[in-house]
Amino acid sequence: MVSERSEAGEPTTGEASDRVYAELLARISEGEFAAGERLYEQALAHDLGVSRTPVRDALKRLAAEGLVDTTPNKGAQVISFTAEDAATLYELRAQFEPVACRLSVPRLVEADLAELEDLDARMQAIVAGGHDAAELTGLNNAFHAVFVERCGNRHLSIALQALFRPAVVTRTFREYSPRSLERSMQAHQQLVEAARAGDGEWAEAVMRAHILSTRHATHHD
Amino acid sequence: MVSERSEAGEPTTGEASDRVYAELLARISEGEFAAGERLYEQALAHDLGVSRTPVRDALKRLAAEGLVDTTPNKGAQVISFTAEDAATLYELRAQFEPVACRLSVPRLVEADLAELEDLDARMQAIVAGGHDAAELTGLNNAFHAVFVERCGNRHLSIALQALFRPAVVTRTFREYSPRSLERSMQAHQQLVEAARAGDGEWAEAVMRAHILSTRHATHHD
DNA sequence: ATCTGCAAGATTGCATGCAACCAACGAAGG
DNA sequence: CCTTCGTTGGTTGCATGCAATCTTGCAGAT
Numbered sequence: 193m194v195s196e197r198s199e200a201g202e203p204t205t206g207e208a209s210d211r212v213y214a215e216l217l218a219r220i221s222e223g224e225f226a227a228g229e230r231l232y233e234q235a236l237a238h239d240l241g242v243s244r245t246p247v248r249d250a251l252k253r254l255a256a257e258g259l260v261d262t263t264p265n266k267g268a269q270v271i272s273f274t275a276e277d278a279a280t281l282y283e284l285r286a287q288f289e290p291v292a293c294r295l296s297v298p299r300l301v302e303a304d305l306a307e308l309e310d311l312d313a314r315m316q317a318i319v320a321g322g323h324d325a326a327e328l329t330g331l332n333n334a335f336h337a338v339f340v341e342r343c344g345n346r347h348l349s350i351a352l353q354a355l356f357r358p359a360v361v362t363r364t365f366r367e368y369s370p371r372s373l374e375r376s377m378q379a380h381q382q383l384v385e386a387a388r389a390g391d392g393e394w395a396e397a398v399m400r401a402h403i404l405s406t407r408h409a410t411h412h413d
Numbered sequence: 414m415v416s417e418r419s420e421a422g423e424p425t426t427g428e429a430s431d432r433v434y435a436e437l438l439a440r441i442s443e444g445e446f447a448a449g450e451r452l453y454e455q456a457l458a459h460d461l462g463v464s465r466t467p468v469r470d471a472l473k474r475l476a477a478e479g480l481v482d483t484t485p486n487k488g489a490q491v492i493s494f495t496a497e498d499a500a501t502l503y504e505l506r507a508q509f510e511p512v513a514c515r516l517s518v519p520r521l522v523e524a525d526l527a528e529l530e531d532l533d534a535r536m537q538a539i540v541a542g543g544h545d546a547a548e549l550t551g552l553n554n555a556f557h558a559v560f561v562e563r564c565g566n567r568h569l570s571i572a573l574q575a576l577f578r579p580a581v582v583t584r585t586f587r588e589y590s591p592r593s594l595e596r597s598m599q600a601h602q603q604l605v606e607a608a609r610a611g612d613g614e615w616a617e618a619v620m621r622a623h624i625l626s627t628r629h630a631t632h633h634d
Numbered sequence: 635a636t637c638t639g640c641a642a643g644a645t646t647g648c649a650t651g652c653a654a655c656c657a658a659c660g661a662a663g664g
Numbered sequence: 665c666c667t668t669c670g671t672t673g674g675t676t677g678c679a680t681g682c683a684a685t686c687t688t689g690c691a692g693a694t
Contacts (some may be wrong), residue, residue: 207485208678233646243679248647252470256477258571263429265646266683280566345501347579350479354572429648454676464649469677486655487677 196342208242219331220259220270222326223322225274231260257359271361284355289336289352289377292352294396296342297387304338305388311335312380321371333360335380339399375405429463434471440489441480442554442581443547448493459477460536479579491554492582504561505576507624513573515617518608526609530576533601540594549595554581556601563602595627 216236231251235242240247251268254260260268284347300308315331318324340352366378379402386395437457440446452472454465461468472489475481480488494502521529536552539545561573589597600623607616 232644234644242648245678245680248470249473249677252473253477256474256571258568266687267646273584275564277568281568284566284569316419345498345505347498347502347575348505351572351575353507354568354575358568453674455674465676466648466650470647487657490674 199260205295209246211251212236212246213253216250216254217259217360218330220254221330225270227270227361230267230269233267237390245349258354261360271358273358277357281355281359282403282407285359286400286407288352288355289339290396290400290404292343292348293339293383293399294347294392295344297392297395298390299342299344300338300387300390304342307382308335308338308384308387311338312377312384315380319377329360329405332376339395374406375399376402379405421449430467430470433457433467434464434474437471437475438480438508438581439551442473442551444582446491448491448582451488451490454488478631479575479584484530492577492579494582499580502576502580503624503628506580507628509573509576510560511617511621512557513569514604514620516561516565516569517560517592518613519611519617520563520565521559521608521611524564528607529556529559529605533598533605537598537599540598544594550581553597560616595628597623600626607624 216231225231233251236284251260251262255268258299259271261271262268294383311331311334315335316329317333318328324407336356340356341349343349343352349399350404379398382398383395383402386392436438436511437452446452454468454472458465458468470481472481476483476489482493483489532555533553536549536556539549541550557577558574561577562570562575564570603619604616604623606615607619
């Protein structure tokens, strides 16, 4: 039968450990840590009100996911992309995320659909309002993560997340034109529609167009 | 039980965490741990001659890579596949590993080529000799890992490893027919040739054929 | 003035202690 | 006899202490 809502690719270890992991991931996503910045265990531990142990755990997890670089006796620092790496990741994303879309859409349940609609609505509200780039990026990542997490195979989820998560450091929406932004929002709405219709191929096509469009819109060079 | 690492030649050279990780990965690959078996930190620590801390680190790393399942206050246990999951992973592997091959072959340096040849030679020696399935599987994984690790993008490597590494629990060579084994060896030789020639497309084609052939040769039931 | 060597501070990695939590077993009651 | 609850042993998660290593700054020599 169907199981409870277990999130694929998110190994829950403890309690403080997960909190620290989520917090660090959020801070990296929001650009609170500069690329290449070194992350000191003691400072983070004191800042988050825990000891160094859960901080170490979280950093190791981030390292395994490729979001921070660690060197033997020097600790962790946020990854820094070359422009070429970023471009490559975009290519890979354009290739694989639509596939994840096609696989996941037929498996989405009502809660997932509701979450997609909620995220879409909140993004539209932000676009209509103050354009808070950080929060918008977070919601966008959550939106895309739904398809990845529900693609039906846990290891595929992990693999895709390894490809997509590093993109968070690029702070996607920072340099968007209003026109591209509007187009992205429409793509999201269409994705919600396709998901509600259970049409994986439609969703795949929309997602592919969405990503390729985004690639040209963010062209920073 | 094995006791080859009971005496540590290097007392303070650090990297105990990595050593434990490699050891656990090897043991899982060699089938020394049954699928679903629970891994106790204290027991592993005592067995490996270290404290629980590096063992915990290694287990968290394995969890992030999807090789062990962890539940909040129950610790880690080796993943167990459904037949469907295994089949899906094989599909994905057949789709993606040849691509990694094509990307990596033009980037291989002399040391990589030498390693491929060495691994190939050792596998042939084992096939000619005692057919030690465990060691053969290890060498085979190392052989395939070369292409994944040299594919040119670190995050793609991480993603592909997330897809391929879980397959190690299936103990690939255990139920191979001598004929299929011979064919695999020939494929490896051809891969070495293609790699030496720097021909990524050739290598890609050989790898795809190799994997698809393997899929039929192994009977997962 | 620049480079080299050293020494002190700082940081990571490992070991250990302690509390919370879970699982299993046994006893008491229906 | 079966069910239920309390107890006990064991395991994980977190905090802390300590040694090894790296970094930084300065003094001295060339």
